[in-house]
Amino acid sequence: MPSVMQMTGLGRSTIYRLIAQQQFPCPVRLGARAVACRRSELDLWSQSRPATSH
Secondary structure, three states: OHHHHHHHOOOHHHHHHHHHOOOOOOOEEOOOOOEEOOHHHHHHHHHHOOOOOO
16 A cells, blocks of 8 residues: 555545545455555556646
């Protein structure tokens, strides 16, 4: 989760909310207590987001 948060710039609760709303790539189960996100899916998701200027 920390690497996903760093890559996306989103907080943990925001990521889980977007997953629940089916607006974020679903994690893949690696084991009984481990999940991960596919980097390729995160890259595609990130590219589809509108760019913002600060």
